[in-house]
Amino acid sequence: MLETNIESKFLNLFYHDLQDQILDNDNTLNLFTLKVKNNAFAYDELIEELGDNLCHFALSRQNVKKLIEEQKFNTLVQTAKSKLRNHNINEGELGEILLYCILESYLKAPKILTKLELKTANNDYVKGADGVHLLKVDDKNYQLIFGESKLESNVKNGIYSAFGSIKNFLTKEGKSKYEIELLNTNLAKESFDNDSYEILKKIIIPSAKDDETYLDYSFGIFLGFNIEINDEERKMSNSDFRTCIREKVKTHIQENLTSINFQLQKSEFTGYKFYVYIIPFSDIAEKRKEIIEQITL
Template sequence: MIKPLVKKKFLDHFYHEVKDHVLEDDRSRLNLHIIRILNNQFAIKPLMQELLNHMISFCLSKKEYKNLIEEERFGELAELAQERFRDYESNEGEFGELLLYCFLESHLEAPKLLTKMNLKTSHNDYVKGADGVHLLKLSEKNYQIVFGESKMYKTFKEGLRKAFSSINSFINHKKNNIHFEINLVNTHFDQEIEDEQTYEEIKKIIFPSAQEDEINTDNAFGIFVGFNLELDSQIKRLSNSDFQNTVRGMVKDVVKKEYKYIESQIDKYELYGYTFYIYCIPFLDIEKVRKEAIKKLKGEG
């Protein structure tokens, strides 16, 4: 089997404020991660250093990565990855997509089968469909193909609303839907596999045979929602320990208030047969963070 490339160490950058909260369907899970707080600010810079490393495996296939390493073309690794990010002025979502990729690999331990970035031939390409496709092993004979959906909005609720709306469209769209995406994976996932035996094993998981009745593979969704956190001047003036406790409590309350809303979205679109893995992170001045992050990832900041 293929293994995740993002290690558990990635999670050291976050307080894990809500751990695998089980939603009403008894399958789906929500996790709230808060970026480590330093001097009354979220410690974005150390997180960005970590993301600069992981953007390579996010943007490049394993075969691309391996070939460059074997040929000792180390300088091209980052350059090729940087080129696949859109310019920050028109880049609404790739920072969130990278974060979702890292959470699905490190926390969920679901290795990548495909990301949109793998399919780009230039940074201006816009690839429709899921933000990424991952494979989750539940047991020896039970698997899930996890499709990624990332949103960054001013409020947590708005991000959730947009995410579930996009998922519903993705499931029901006549062309760019789940079946199209799985066929896309089938066409490209050999770029993530290094040997023929593993390739055949993964193919049986992606396309299980009802005749053999040995493997069960369902579809699931990984959702990332980045949202803005507004702080008044009184909170900003708190001591470091009080600031951390206050902010962590505030964010937890914001997220807990939307548990029922998440369940209502599942009801609204009748998404009862799917499992959802939801990851959320607050930011201070989310629009500024997004733009500066893309600049950094492109080597321009």
């Protein structure tokens, strides 16, 4: 089995303000609020951490291993950076990276594929799931987690947009089959040897005849949204501001749980497991571009 590349210490960047909040149909939601210092989110620390982990997100395990063994560290970094689109037209790759990091560090579900690996130029766009991860539930049961990330100023818009994309994935003829074929084609890149490749292939494409493993599809959703911080709040003491912003974010998400549950109750989502992760941003429209720009400098 594959191991995750993102360590649990990644989560030290965040306050875990809602932990495994139960949603309808036994699904879960987690709210992570980026740590606060000097009455602002600690974006500098987030940028540093994402930069350190970019190569694992953007490149296959075999690619990373090969370049490290050859001590081509600069090539490793530059190749990973080149996979990102121009930050001025970027609309979603920050969410994709964050979802990847959370699925690996919190859910302990290693990456099988990210679409960033398949790009041939930094302005290419590969349609489909943002990434695919494999979760071991127990010795016989596994989940293939398809990622969907949305960065919207309004969290409710993000909710509807994410579930709309997942509905399209589930209902569009041949789309999920295409994803599996894509996985099968690229699976060897995430395996270090033939034995691990065969194990992964057996899990991802199980045989009903052998009846040894069971695989179900599930979805990891990342929602980034904008939280307004007014001048009065910014003038608070550091301690009061920290308390205020965390409560404000938590209350806002709790008020939108009904919208998430409304989506989960739809018949097309019955039988699928959903893992929802949310992170607030201040000035999200600018920050998502700035963060990607800083990572790729």
